[in-house]
Amino acid sequence: MAVQPIRKPTRLEPWQDPGQKPYVRIEKVTKTFGDFVAVDEVSLSIYRGEFFALLGGSGSGKTTLLRMLAGFETPTEGKIFIDGVDMAGIPPYERPVNMMFQSYALFPHMSVEQNVAFGLKQDGVGKAEIKERVGAILDLVQLGQFGKRKPHQLSGGQRQRVALARSLVKRPKLLLLDEPLGALDKRLRERTQFELVNIQEKLGVTFIVVTHDQEEAMTMSSRIAVMNHGVIAQTGTPTEIYEYPQSRFVAEFIGSVNMFEGRVVEDQADHVLIRSEDAGCDLYINHAVAVPAGATVGVAVRPEKIALSKEPPANSDGRNVTSGIVREIAYLGDVSIYLVELKTGKTVRVTAPNVVRRTEMPITWDDEVHLSWRPFAGVVLTQ
Amino acid sequence: MIDLLRRIGLWGRGVVVAIPYLWLLLFFLVPFLIVFGISLSEAMLAQPPYAPLIDWLVDEDAGTTKLQILLNLSNYLRLGGDDLYILAYLNSVKIALVTTVCCLLLGYPMAYAIARAEPAKRGPLMMLVILPFWTSFLIRIYAWIGILKANGVVDNLLQWTGLTTEPFELLYSDWAVYIGMTYCYLPFMVLPLYATLEKLDPTLLEAAADLGCRPWKAFLTVTLPLSLPGIIAGSLLVFIPSVGEFVTPELLGGPDTLMIGRVLWNEFFANRDWPVASAVAIALLLFLVVPIMVFQHVQGRQTEAGR
Secondary structure (H helix, E strand, O other), X not given: OOOOOOOOOOOOOHHHOOOOOOOEEEEEEEEEEOOEEEEEEEEEEXXXXXXXXXXXXOOOXXXXXXXXXXXXXXXXXXXXXXXXXXXXXXXXXXXXXXXXXXXXXXOXXXXXXXXXXXXXXXXXXXXXXXXXXXXXXXXXXXOHHXXXXXXXXXXXXXXXXXXXXXXXXXXXXXXXXXXXXXXXXXXXXXXXXXXXXXXXXXXXOEEEEEEOOHHHHHHHOOEEEEEEOOEEEEEEOHHHHHHOOOOHHHHHHOOOOEEEEEEEEEEOOOOEEEEEOOOOEEEEEOOOOOOOOOOEEEEEEOHHHOEEEOOOOOOOOOEOEEEEEEEEEEEOOOEEEEEEEEOOOOEEEEEXXXXXXXXXXXXOOOOEEEEEOOOOOEEEEOO | OHHHHHHHHHHHHHHHHHHHHHHHHHHHHHHHHHHHHHHOOOEOXXXXXXXXXXXXXEEOOOOEEEEEEOOOOHHHHHHHHOHHHHHHXXXXXXXXXXXXXXXXXXXXHHHHHXXXXXXXXXXXXHHHHHHHXXXXXXXXXXXXXXHHOOXXXXXXXXXXXXXXXXXXXXXXXXXXXXXXXXXXXXXXXXXXXXXXXXXXXXXXXXXXXXXXXXXXXXXXXXXXXXXXXXXXXXXXXXXXXXXXXXXXXXXXXXXXXXXXXXXXXXXXXXXOOHHHHHHHHHXXXXXXXXXXXXXXXXXXXXXXXXX
C-alpha cells in the first residue's frame, strides 16, 4: 500500500473562494475631519465567521473605520455594505451590529444583569426570555454569580467580560471590538485572547477587532489588515503578514526585523541575488521580484531566522553569510537577543533560543561571530 | 528637629480644619441659638422687645435667690393655630416649587447644550450664564418691573402685535414673581447640572445606541438617571433660598402674594414681635433641613457609586 501524505484539514479560508460573498464590504471609504484624512479610500471584504483584525498605531484610522461600521461616523466618501445592505443613512440603533467599547462603556447606574439585559429590552424581548438569555451569556463569560453587582464593584477583567456579554447577548451577526484587551494586564490578556477565540468559534459570530498590539492580532485573528496613515498597508493571514510583508512599514510594524539595502544583480524565476554593502555580503533569496536589474531594494530578515556561530559555517558559498562583533546581549529567559555590529558598521539583531543555560553559553560580549541564514529567510521589499 | 517640623505640620493642619469650624460656630451656631432662645421668650415693650429667658430672682425678704427659666411655647403654638402662617408657608413652598420646576425645565436644556458644545465654547457660554451676577440683584429686579408693568416692554409688544387691545399688566401678580425668581435662580440650576452633564461619558450614549436604543429613550434611561445628582443639587440650590425669598415677591408680587419672608419681615419690623418672628424663622429652618438631609443622603450614595 502506498503511503499517502497526511494533510491537515483545510482551514476556513473564505477569502480564497471566489464563490463566497463578503459579509462586510467596505468600498473606497474615505473619512476626513477638517483637513485631516483619517481613512483614505479603504476597501476591504470581510467574510462570515472571520476573526478580522485591524492593526495599526494610534492615528492610523483603524478606530475611525470601526466607528463607521457601527454607525457613529459617516463616511465622507465611499460605501459600506453589511450583509449586502448599504449602511448609508442607517443609524447605529438600527444596524445589525454590536460593539464592545475600549472603555467598556458599562452603564454605571445599572447592575451587571441590567447592563446585559439593556439591548434585549430595546428589542422588546419578553421578560422570561431576557432572564434566560442574560443568565446563559453571563455563564458563558463566567460571571454567573456577579449579576447583582454594579460595574464599580468589579475588577477590570470582570468588566471586560460584562462588556463582552452585553455586546454578544443580542446575538449580532457582526461584533466590533475596539481594543478589547487594552485595559487588562499581560497575563489576563493572554488568557482572554484564547477565551475570545473560543467564544467566537462557539457562537459563529464575525468579529472585527481593532488593536495596536501585533501579538494580539497574530494570536487571535484569521486575517489582519495593517493600517498606516488611513491606508491599508497589507491584508493577509498572520503568517502572510509576518513572513511575507509587502512593505518596509509592515515588516517593521510586525515583530522586529533587520533591513539591508542592496542592488539587484540577478533576477531569475526562482531566485534573486542582491549585492548589499550594508550586510557585507551577497543576499540570495529564493523568490523572484519584478524589478529591473540594478534597482535598489530592501531585504528584510527576521532576527530569529539568523544563526549565530563562532566558526564560519561549513560549505558556504559566501552568500547570506556575514560576520561581526557581539555588542549587547539581552537575556529574556526563553530567548536571548544579540546585537551584533557588522564590519560595515550596521547593527544586526539576532534572537536565539536559550538551549543551554545562560552561564554555559558559548557566545558572549565582544566575541567575533558569524551570521548566516537560509535562502528562504529574506524577503525583498520594493516599497 | 524633624519632630518639631512634624508637630508644626500637624498643628497647621489642625488650624486649617479649625478655621471653617470656628466660622460656623461663631456665625451660624451662636446666632442660631440666640434666635432659638428669643423664639422661646415672651414679647414685651422693652429694649430689646422680649423678656429674658433666664432670670435671677433675688428675694431679699425671704433671703432666697432663685434661678428662673421661663420657656414660652406659645409662639410656636401660634404658628400652628393661625391660618396666616400656615398659608404663608404653603404659598412659599408652592412658589418655590414652581420656581424650581421652571428653572429645571429651562436650565436642563441649557446645561445640556453647553456640556455638548465644543470644549472651546463651553467657557464663554458658562460665562454668559454667570454674567448677570455682575450687576446688582436689585437693579435686575427693577429692570423686570420696567418689562412687566402696564405700558412696559411686554405690554407694548402685545398691543403692537394686536394680541391685546387692553393694557396688560403682569406686574404685581404671582406670575411676575415666578418670572423674576426663575430668572434670578436659573444660574444656580445650570451650574450643578452642567457639572454633572459635562462629566457624563458620551460613549455611554453610543453604547446605548449600539444596543438598539433610540436617542430619546437613551436620554431617559442613561442621561437622566446619571444626571440625577445635578438635578437634586440644582433643585435644592433653587428651592431652599426661594422658600425664604423676600425681595422679589416684595417688588414684583401683588398684595395677595403671601410668602413667609414677608410675614417674617412684618412680624419683626411692623409688629416688633421678635419672639414670633424668631419662631417663624426656626420653623422654616427645620422645614428646610429635611430636603437637605435627603440631598446629603443621595449625594453620599452617588460618590460611593462613583468610586
